[in-house]
Amino acid sequence: MSPVRMPPIRIEARHEAWPLREAFVISRGAKTAADVVVVEITDGTHKGRGEAVPYGRYGETVDGVLDAIRTAAGRISTHADLPRELKPGAALNALDCAFWDLESKQTGIPVSKRAALPEPAPKVTAFTLSLAAPEEMAAKAASVAPLSLLKLKLGGDGDDARMRAVRQARPDAHLVADANEAWTAETLTPLLAIAAECGIELIEQPLPASQDSILRDTPHLVPICADESVHTADDIPHLIGLYDAVNVKLDKAGGLTGASSLVAEARRNGLKIMIGSMVGTSLAVAPAMLLAPCADWIDLDGPLLLARDREHGLRIDNGIVQPPSPELWG
Incomplete structure (x- = not known):
């Protein structure tokens, strides 16, 4: 990061609620x-x-x-101050991304x-199917026929039927799935076999993070992606031999700065990359889109889940996300 000489700044933070x-x-x-x-960080002009x-x-x-x-x-005057004051997490993410945006506007770069x-380049995002009964998830998958990449939220009991129902409803679609730590040591191998049968490309976090060691001796019939088990680049050495991919989220890594380091470290260790996010507006997704060219998959559909997005929101057509405009961020 090249330093930017900054006038005195003012930092403000607020909560917003966006209906889904x-x-x-x-x-x-x-x-x-x-x-x-x-x-929001302002220097009085930008x-x-x-x-x-x-x-x-x-x-x-x-x-x-x-x-x-x-x-x-009160202890922050420049971007470089952030790692000293905050650990990776949502607070650091919001500040890190605000500084990147401010410095871009100050420099014109x-x-x-x-x-x-x-x-930055357009990229197909996954569209998330919320956890529901198999027939409901299948109906939702069929209702979004123009979308080519779907992400199934799974929950343990009934996941075999969920995967099969969605695949039957959308034989044309690329599918990934996220178990959110809901599988067990006993159900892991049978459910991975069904995922392979259904042509699912990736399973995120099948087991609780505390049970990662089980994955070492489990046949990876489908590539397995760390989500809750990975936060920053420092976690990568602990994932080798357990996972095939990592889900990089700015809220966990502590912003674009931390997420960029995580992507680079994962690639150095031969892991595939998903760029993900929590459910937020286009302002949250915009910085993550800068990492999309480095990713094998992106899961940045938050704006599609909102009843309305913010002004200058990301353009998403048939699941293809365009890079953010300068009016939005960056």
Whole structure:
């Protein structure tokens, strides 16, 4: 990151709630709105924005993330101050992305160039099918026929029927699945066999992160992707021999800076890459889109799940996400 000489800045953070089109259901619960934290950093002339989604799986809450940002704000004057003040997580993500955006607007140089990332390009995103009865998931899959990559949220009991029903409904689609830690040591191999039978390309986090060691001696009939088991580049050495891919999320890695390091370390170790996100607006997805050219899959469909998106939102046509406009971010 090249340094930018900055005038005095002001950091503000707030909570926003964005209603969803329909309930979003995974193995750990359901939500009807995207509760996000937005950070704005201004130097009096330019303003940078970042958005993060507190991750309840790790004890994060909206209030806790806001408190962390506001507590750290008085000790932050430059982008380089962030790692000293905050650990990877939603608060660091929102601040990191806001600084990247601000510095881009101050210099007139796109974030992709300043961060030495590939030229942003359109990419097909997965579209998530919430956890539901097999027939409901099959009907939803059939109703989005123009979308070529679908992601099934699984939950343990009944996952065999869910995978088969969606495959029958959409024989043409590329399928990936996310078990969100809901499988067990006993069901792992039989369900992987059914996933292979159904032509599913990837299974995310089948077991609880605490049971990762089981994967070492399990035949990977379908490639297995770490999600809850990976946060930052420091986690990669512990995943070798257990996983075939990693899901990179800015909210876990601590922003575009941490996520870029995680992608690079995963690639050095021969792991495939999914770029993912929590359910948020286009402002949360925009920085992640800069990593899309480095990915084997992207799962950045949050804006499609909203009842409405923010102004200058990402353009998504038939599942193809366009890079963000400067008016949105970066």
